[in-house]
Amino acid sequence: MTAPHSAPAIGILAVGAYAPAAVVSNAHYAARLDTTDDWITSRTGIRERRHAAPDESSSVLGIRATQNLSERFPGALDGVNLVICATSSPDAMFPSTAALIAGGVNLRGAAAFDVSVACSGFLYALSVGYGMIRAGLARKALIVGSEVMSGAVDQNDRNTAILFGDGAGCVVIGEVPQGYGFQSFVLGADSAGGPHLYLRGAALRLPEGTEMGPHLTQNGREVFKFAVRTLGDSAEQAMRQAGMSTADIDWLVPHQANIRIIEAACERFGLPLERAVTNLERYGNTSAASIPLALAEAESQGRFRDGDQLLLAGFGGGLSWGAAAARWWAGP
Structure with a gap:
């Protein structure tokens, strides 16, 4: 979109x-x-x-x-x-x-x-x-x-x-103001990967081939491979839709799951790791909270400047993925 x-x-x-x-x-x-x-x-x-x-x-x-x-x-x-x-x-x-x-x-x-x-x-x-x-x-x-x-x-x-x-x-x-804000969104999911990462909750029907207990279960190897691929693919697609290239990125704000996944994304985009907002060393994987936590922390540290080009990207259960391109507005 x-x-x-x-x-x-x-x-x-x-x-x-x-x-x-x-x-x-x-x-x-x-x-x-x-x-x-x-x-x-x-x-x-x-x-x-x-x-x-x-x-x-x-x-x-x-x-x-x-x-x-x-x-x-x-x-x-x-x-x-x-x-x-x-x-x-x-x-x-x-x-x-x-x-x-x-x-x-x-x-x-x-x-x-x-x-x-x-x-x-x-x-x-x-x-x-x-x-x-x-x-x-x-x-x-x-x-x-x-x-x-x-x-x-x-x-x-x-x-x-x-x-x-x-x-x-x-x-x-x-x-x-015009020229700022969200420029594109990319969303997707593939239920074939569902058994690799799941939480039973109040499920009435379980995916075939799974034996779910009361806690989150994860196939780390499969999720890692999926994450490396889809984080880069969805972010790249969001950039294309926004008319951007990797050279335009000021900040990558990724889901905070694993530093190796973030490093792989930076390598793919030719982006120094210092241009990726990371705080997983202190908070771990906070699931849906990880990107907004990273945004808020980076903003409070004064890292975002007016007009900076941000690329947000994440992945998770579903298996699902999402990315968004946005130009930062520092306010009046």
Whole structure:
């Protein structure tokens, strides 16, 4: 999907983030499981992650991220009449986590719903919010990625426990000056890869050939191969649709799953690793929260300049993928 040139430009107006206070280092797992700090770091790039407190559900994390956004960008929530939460760890099947967040930040009455596309969820939610504003169904949208993945994984399974962390990030999107904002979105999914990464939840029917337990299960080798291929392919497609080349990229903002996947994408695009926004060494894989967490952190550090060309790209359960090209607007 490419943004029409004649229509109002839609982009990111504000960002926010929240991470739980409890820091869980690699040493925690090295003391309990058959692994070491060096093994985890060398294969994933992750050194620590955050775990939510017992009273911190996905809606609570999302509310706190939105409060952070509001503190940093006063007035940003004014006029927001749509809330979308991307999450694989909702508080409940219903009410939606988005509705709980909306109520918690005094956006009662706003349309609110969840999007469940695992680690690709934030990009899917962004595209839906963009489309609804473009169609005149919303004025401004709060898009949240919020996850409590520590409760979704078996903490005694070294293949998954070491990878995932908890956190939330959010953006407000709305009209921006012409020449800024989103230029293209690429979304896709292939259910043939579904058995390689799944979380049972309240499933009534399981994919053929799978034996799902109550926790997230992952075929790491297959997901890695899929991720390296699709992260680059979808990002390249988003660039083409936006009329860009790799030379135009100022910042790659990828899903924070594995440093080797990010390094492969940078190598493919001829981009120095320093131009990729990374924070997985401190947060691990926060699923749908990873891209907005990275966006908010980079913005708070002053890394984005007005007019910078951003390329967002992710992948996840489905197996699914998504990418978006956007020109950063630093505000009036």
